[in-house]
Amino acid sequence: MITDILKASVAASAIRLATPYIFASLGETFGQRSGVLNLGVDGIMLLGAFAAYYAVFETGNLLLGVLAALIVGMLLGLAMAFISVTLQAEQGISGIGLYLFGLGLSELLFQKTVVTPTPIDGFPRVNLPILTDLPVLGEIFFHHNLLVYVAFALVPISAFVLNRTTFGLQIRAVGQNPEAADAMGISVARVRYMTVTLGGGFAGLAGASLSIALLNIFQSNLTSGQGFIAVALVYFGAWRPYWVMGGALLFSTVNALQLQVKTIENALGINVPSEFAVMAPYVVTIITLIFASKRVEQPTALTKPFERGES
Amino acid sequence: MPENLLPTGHRRIEQMRMQGIVKKFPGVLAVDHVDFDVKAGEIHALLGENGAGKSTLMKILYGLYHPEEGHIYLNDQSVVIRSPNHAIQHGIGMIHQHFMLVPSLTVAENVALGLKSSRGLILDLEVVSKRIRELSEIYGLQVNPNSPIWQLAVGEQQRVEILRALYRGAALLILDEPTAVLTPQEVDDLFRILNQMTADGHALIFISHKLHEVLAISHRITVLRDGKRVYSIPAESATKEMLAQMMVGRPVVLRYDLPPIEPGPALLRLEGVCATSDRGDEGLKNVSLNVHAGEIVGVAGVSGNGQRELAQVIAGMRSITAGKIWLNNDDVTSHSPAAMNQHGLSHIPEARMTDGVIKNFTVAENFVLQNHGRKPYAWGGLFMNFRSITRQCKTAIKDYEIKTPSHETPIKSLSGGNIQKLVLARELSRQPRVLIAAQPTRGVDIGASEYIHHRLLEERTKGTAILLISEDLDEILALSDRIVVMYEGAIVGAVKRDAADVRTLGLMMAGSKVTV
Ligand SMILES: Nc1ncnc2c1ncn2[C@@H]1O[C@H](COP(=O)(O)OP(=O)(O)OP(=O)(O)O)[C@@H](O)[C@H]1O
Ligand SMILES: [Mg+2]
Numbered sequence: 065m066i067t068d069i070l071k072a073s074v075a076a077s078a079i080r081l082a083t084p085y086i087f088a089s090l091g092e093t094f095g096q097r098s099g100v101l102n103l104g105v106d107g108i109m110l111l112g113a114f115a116a117y118y119a120v121f122e123t124g125n126l127l128l129g130v131l132a133a134l135i136v137g138m139l140l141g142l143a144m145a146f147i148s149v150t151l152q153a154e155q156g157i158s159g160i161g162l163y164l165f166g167l168g169l170s171e172l173l174f175q176k177t178v179v180t181p182t183p184i185d186g187f188p189r190v191n192l193p194i195l196t197d198l199p200v201l202g203e204i205f206f207h208h209n210l211l212v213y214v215a216f217a218l219v220p221i222s223a224f225v226l227n228r229t230t231f232g233l234q235i236r237a238v239g240q241n242p243e244a245a246d247a248m249g250i251s252v253a254r255v256r257y258m259t260v261t262l263g264g265g266f267a268g269l270a271g272a273s274l275s276i277a278l279l280n281i282f283q284s285n286l287t288s289g290q291g292f293i294a295v296a297l298v299y300f301g302a303w304r305p306y307w308v309m310g311g312a313l314l315f316s317t318v319n320a321l322q323l324q325v326k327t328i329e330n331a332l333g334i335n336v337p338s339e340f341a342v343m344a345p346y347v348v349t350i351i352t353l354i355f356a357s358k359r360v361e362q363p364t365a366l367t368k369p370f371e372r373g374e375s
Numbered sequence: 376m377p378e379n380l381l382p383t384g385h386r387r388i389e390q391m392r393m394q395g396i397v398k399k400f401p402g403v404l405a406v407d408h409v410d411f412d413v414k415a416g417e418i419h420a421l422l423g424e425n426g427a428g429k430s431t432l433m434k435i436l437y438g439l440y441h442p443e444e445g446h447i448y449l450n451d452q453s454v455v456i457r458s459p460n461h462a463i464q465h466g467i468g469m470i471h472q473h474f475m476l477v478p479s480l481t482v483a484e485n486v487a488l489g490l491k492s493s494r495g496l497i498l499d500l501e502v503v504s505k506r507i508r509e510l511s512e513i514y515g516l517q518v519n520p521n522s523p524i525w526q527l528a529v530g531e532q533q534r535v536e537i538l539r540a541l542y543r544g545a546a547l548l549i550l551d552e553p554t555a556v557l558t559p560q561e562v563d564d565l566f567r568i569l570n571q572m573t574a575d576g577h578a579l580i581f582i583s584h585k586l587h588e589v590l591a592i593s594h595r596i597t598v599l600r601d602g603k604r605v606y607s608i609p610a611e612s613a614t615k616e617m618l619a620q621m622m623v624g625r626p627v628v629l630r631y632d633l634p635p636i637e638p639g640p641a642l643l644r645l646e647g648v649c650a651t652s653d654r655g656d657e658g659l660k661n662v663s664l665n666v667h668a669g670e671i672v673g674v675a676g677v678s679g680n681g682q683r684e685l686a687q688v689i690a691g692m693r694s695i696t697a698g699k700i701w702l703n704n705d706d707v708t709s710h711s712p713a714a715m716n717q718h719g720l721s722h723i724p725e726a727r728m729t730d731g732v733i734k735n736f737t738v739a740e741n742f743v744l745q746n747h748g749r750k751p752y753a754w755g756g757l758f759m760n761f762r763s764i765t766r767q768c769k770t771a772i773k774d775y776e777i778k779t780p781s782h783e784t785p786i787k788s789l790s791g792g793n794i795q796k797l798v799l800a801r802e803l804s805r806q807p808r809v810l811i812a813a814q815p816t817r818g819v820d821i822g823a824s825e826y827i828h829h830r831l832l833e834e835r836t837k838g839t840a841i842l843l844i845s846e847d848l849d850e851i852l853a854l855s856d857r858i859v860v861m862y863e864g865a866i867v868g869a870v871k872r873d874a875a876d877v878r879t880l881g882l883m884m885a886g887s888k889v890t891v
Contacts, residue, residue: 230492237477237488244475247439248489248539249460361479372439 074324075204078317079212080278084109084270084287085312086215088294089301090222091141091266093308094259096298097226099239099365100148102260103159105267106291107166108140112271114170117282118177120184126276130211133272134265140166141264145257152369163291171284178282186280187211211269211277216309218266223305235259239363242370252370267291296349303361318344388466388546388578389450390414391436396445398431400788402780405431406442407602413547418569418579420589420610423599424622424820425792426778429582430472432599433549436580437469438462460489468545470536472552472582472791472818478525482518483507486539503542510541514568528679530561537568547578554583555818558677558846559881566592584792584820586615598622623822631828631853633872634836638856639668640704642719642840643689643809648698650688652864658684660865662698666809666840671831673855674844677884681864682844683725686813689842690722691715692730702809716745719808723798723815725844731798734787738779739768741786742801771800775826792819799827803834810834813844828854848877862886 088105095102112133120129140162147158187209190196195206226232234255237245242252270291275282293315301308391413398406406428413419421429434440436447438456447454449465456462462469476485487503494502504520511517516534524532533553540548550569554562569579569592583589589596590610597607598621606621619627643666652658659681666672676682687693689700691712699708702718710718724730732741743752743764751763768782775796779789786794799815812831816824831854835841845851851858858875860868860883868883 228498229496230487230490230498231496233480233484233488233498236480236484240479241475241477244477244485245488247437247459247469247471247475249458249463250489251460 072200072203074317074320076207078313078320079204080208080316081319082309082312082316083212083215083273083278084290085294085297085316086219086309087270087273088267088291089297089308089312090215090218090305091263091270092295092298093222093263093301093303093305094226094235094266095256095263096366097239097303097361097363098235098256098259099242099363099368099370100145100256100260101155101159101295101367102141102144102148102162102263103156103292103295104140104144104162104166105159105263105270105294106287106289107163107170108137108264108267109271109274109287109291110166110170110285111140112137112268113275113286114173114271114282115268116272117184117275118173120186120276121178121182124185126187129276130269130272133268135268137268137271138261138265141261141267142257144264145260148260148369149253149256152371155367155369167285170286174282174284181281181283183281184276186275187277209277211273214269215273219305219309226305231255231258236363238370239365242365242368246370246372256370267294270294293346296346300349300352303363314348315344387415387576390448391467391547391578392448392451393432393436394446394448396432396435396447397443398428398435398440399443400431402784404602406435408445409599409602409604411597411604413578413580415546415576415578416573417595418573418581418593420581420583420593420596421599422583422586422589422596422618422622424778424822425796425818426790427599427622427820428602429599430551430790433469433551433580433582436462437467437549463489463543463545466544466546467549468540468543468547469549470533470540470551470553472555474529474532474536476524476532476535479523481521481523482527482535482538483520485524485535486520486542490543506542507538510538514538514541514571515564516568529556530558530564530678533557533561533565537565541572545577547580548572549580549582551582552584552818553581554585554588556678559848560677562588584818584824586618586821589618590615600624619821622820625822627821627825631832633832633854633856636669636835636856638670639838641665641667642703643842644699644701645689646699646701648688648700649696650684650693651696652681652684658693658864659688659695660863662864662866664842664859664866666842668808668838668840669835670856671835671841671843671854673851673858674842674861675848675851675858675880675884676846676861678846680861680884682813682846682861684864685861686722686725686811686842686844689715689811690720690724713745716805721802721805721807721810723795723802723810723812725813725817727795727798732786732794735785737783738772738777738786738789738797739764739782741797742768742771742782742804744801746805767804771797771804775800776823792823795819796823796827799830803830807834807839809840809842811842811844814846815843816845816847816850824850848880851880852877860884 088109092102092105115136116129116133119132120126144162147153148155189207189209192206196202226235234250238252238255246252274286297308297311300311393411396406396409409432423429431440435442438458438461447456454465483500483504486507487498487500492499507520516538518531518534553565557565573579581593590613593610596610596613598605645662645664648659648662650659674682684693688695691710694709699706702720705718707715707718746752747759752760754760765782772779772782777796778793815827831841843854852875856872858870859866860880
C-alpha cells in the first residue's frame with residue numbers, strides 16, 4: 065500500500081516534471097527540423113521564467129504571466145533567427161551567447177526588481193470531475209496544473225503540424241535540402257524564422273511552467289541546465305515529437321526518483337552530486353547516438369546557413 | 376478549382392525571349408549580352424563547353440540569379456523574374472544539373488512541396504498522388520508516389536523532377552543536362568516524353584554535351600562560348616563536326632586509333648570480391664578481374680549494377696566481405712585509401728563533388744590534396760612549399776585548359792566539367808601504376824572529353840593499367856582493349872575490342888549471358 069502510493073507519486077511528479085522538457089524540446093524540434101540548432105534554449109527559458117514570474121508577482125494574473133513568457137520567448141527566438149539566418153553566424157556559438165545573455169539578464173532583472181525569492185500563487189492543480197477521483201490513476205494523470213495538459217496536448221499537435229501540413233513539409237524540406245526547397249519557390253529564410261521564433265515561444269512557456277506552475281518561485285539560474293537537456297532530448301528522440309516526449313518522460317522519471325533518493329541518501333548519509341543528473345541525458349543520448357544507425361529524420365542541413373550560389 | 380487540379384499547360388507560353396543578358400561573377404563574365412528565345416512546341420538546345428555560361432543563363436530565367444543587364448519577355452510582355460517562386464507562377468520549370476529533390480521525403484511529398492493544398496493548411500497527399508498517377512499515365516512516366524526518393528535510381532529521380540514540373544503546369548521547361556546520368560534506354564524514354572510535351576505545346580530548353588542527342592531531339596541549336604552566343608541554327612542543317620568546332624573553336628577528333636601494345640604483367644587483380652551496397656544488398660558478387668600494364672579495361676553496364684561499388688572497393692573506400700585484391704603483386708585487401716595511393720593507385724571518382732574535391736578549398740589546395748606532404752609540394756613532409764604548389768597548379772590549369780579566374784578561386788565556383796578536369800590533372804600528376812577512371816567524362820564538354828581521352832591513352836602507352844568505368848558505350852568502345860559487362864553486381868561477360876559491338880554489349884547489359 066505504501067509502495068503503491070510512492071509509485072503513484074513518483075509517476076505523478078514525473079509527468080509534472082516532464083512539462084518544461086516537453087515545451088522546450090518540442091520547440092527545439094521545430095527549429096532543428098528546419099536546420100537551425102538553437103543552443104540558447106536554457107537562456108530563453110530563464111528569461112521566460114522571469115517574465116512569467118514577474119508578471120504574476122506584480123498583477124497576480126496567471127494568463128498574463130503565460131503571455132509574458134510567450135512573448136519574451138518569441139522575441140528571443142526572433143533574435144536567434146536573425147543571428148543565425150540573416151547574419152549566418154555560427155549557430156553553436158551564437159546559441160551559447162544567447163544562453164549566457166539569458167542567464168545574466170534574468171539574474172540582473174531579478175536583482176533590480178524582486179531581490180529576494182518570494183513564492184507566488186501559481187497555477188493550481190485542476191480537479192476534473194470523476195477522473196481526478198479515480199484510485200491511483202486519478203492521482204497520476206488527472207490531478208495536474210493546466211500547463212501540464214497544454215504541454216502534452218502540444219505533442220500530437222506538433223507531430224501533426226510536422227507530418228501532415230504544408231508548413232510541416234516545408235520545414236522538413238528546408239532542413240534536409242534547402243537548395244531544393246529554394247528551387248521550389250519556398251523561402252528558406254522565412255521558414256527558419258518561423259520555426260526558430262516558434263521554438264523560442266515554446267522555450268518561454270517551458271520557463272513559465274517552472275516559475276509559475278511547478279516551483280512558483282524565481283531565483284538565479286532557476287532552470288539549472290534543463291534547456292540543455294531539452295536540446296539533447298531532441299537528438300535522443302530522433303526529431304520526432306512522440307519520441308521526444310518519451311525521452312522527456314524518461315528523464316523526468318529519473319528526476320522524480322532523485323527526489324525520493326534524497327530521502328534515502330539523507331538516511332544513509334551519502335550524497336550524489338546533482339551534476340550527475342544534468343550529465344545523465346547527455347551520456348544516455350551519446351550512447352543512443354553511438355548505437356542508433358543513421359536516422360532518416362536527421363536534418364542534414366542542421367547548423368548550415370543557406371545562401372544561394374549567387375554573389 | 377484547387378491549384379493542384381489544374382490541367383497541365385494551362386498557361387501557354389507562346390514565346391519566351393531573353394535579350395542582352397549580362398551576368399558577372401567575381402573575376403568572370405559568365406554571360407555576355409546573350410539573346411535567346413524559345414517558342415511553344417519547340418525544343419531549343421543550348422550547347423557550349425564547360426563554363427560557357429549555359430547553367431547561369433538558365434538560372435537567370437528561373438529567377439535564381441539576377442542579371443546585371445538585359446530583359447526577359449514572355450509572350451512579348453517584359454517580365455522581371457525575381458525568384459523561383461515567381462518563375463513557377465509564370466509557368467517556367469527547371470530540372471537542374473544537380474537534382475533538387477529531398478531524399479528523405481516521398482515522391483508525392485517532393486511534388487507537393489511549395490504547392491498550395493486543396494485542403495488549406497493541411498497536406499493533401501492523396502490528391503497529389505492521384506494526380507501524379509494520372510500524369511504518369513499520360514506521359515508514360517512510371518513512378519510510385521509513395522517511394523522515398525533515396526530508394527530510387529537516378530533515372531527514376533529524374534522522372535520525379537519532370538513530373539513535378541508537369542504538375543506545376545510548367546509551360547516552359549528548362550532541362551539542364553538531363554541525360555548526363557541516364558542510360559541509353561532511359562534517354563530514349565526521356566526523348567519520347569519530351570516529344571510528347573512539345574506536341575502538347577510546351578516550350579523546352581535542352582542542355583547536353585552529347586551532340587548526337589542534341590541533333591536527335593532539338594529543333595534549333597544555339598552555341599555559347601565564353602559567355603557569348605556564337606551561333607544559332609536549325610537542327611536540320613547542323614552536323615556533329617560543325618557543332619564541335621563551333622563550341623571549341625577548333626576541329627575536334629571524335630574517333631581514336633589505339634596503337635597495339637603488348638600488355639605487361641597484371642598490375643591490378645581482383646579475386647572473388649564481394650561487397651555490400653548502400654542499400655544493404657549484395658553490391659558485388661564474386662568479381663574476379665585482371666588489368667595488365669598498358670591495357671585499358673572498360674567496364675560497361677547500366678548504372679547501379681555494381682560499378683560504383685567496384686571502383687570503391689579498389690580505391691579502399693568500401694570494405695569487402697570476401698575475396699582478395701592485389702596491386703602490383705602486393706596483397707592490398709582491406710587497405711585504406713591512403714595505403715592504396717602509396718601502392719601506386721589513382722582514382723578519378725564518379726561522385727567528384729563529394730569524393731573528389733573539398734568544395735570550399737581553392738583550386739590549388741584541391742590540386743595537392745593527397746600529395747601535400749610529399750615532394751615537391753612540401754619540405755621534409757612538414758612545411759608546404761607554396762611556390763612549387765602554385766607553379767605546378769598553374770601548369771595543370773594551362774595543360775588541361777581548366778577555366779578558372781585563378782588558382783586561388785574556391786573550387787565550388789568552377790563549372791562541373793572544369794572540376795572534373797582538375798581531379799584528372801591531380802590524379803595523373805601522381806604518375807600512377809594503376810588508374811581507375813569512373814565516368815571520367817560525365818558532364819564534360821567534347822573538347823575536354825577529347826583531351827581526357829588522349830591523356831588516358833597516353834597513360835596506356837606509358838604502361839599504366841587502366842580500369843575505365845563508364846555508362847557511355849561510345850566511350851568504352853573507343854578506348855578499351857577489353858570490355859567487361861556488369862549486371863546486378865556480377866561480371867556477366869568479357870569481350871575483346873575487335874569482337875565488341877553495341878548490340879551484344881546492350882544485350883549483356885540487360886542481363887543475358889553472351890560469350891564471345
Ligand atoms: N555561383 C557562382 N559564383 C562564381 N562563379 C560562378 C558561379 N556560377 C558559375 N560561375 C562561373 O560562371 C561561368 C559559367 O558557369 P556555368 O555553370 O554557367 O557553366 P556551364 O556552361 O553550365 O558549364 P557546365 O557544362 O560545366 O555545366 C564559369 O566560369 C563558372 O566558373
Ligand atoms: Mg552547367
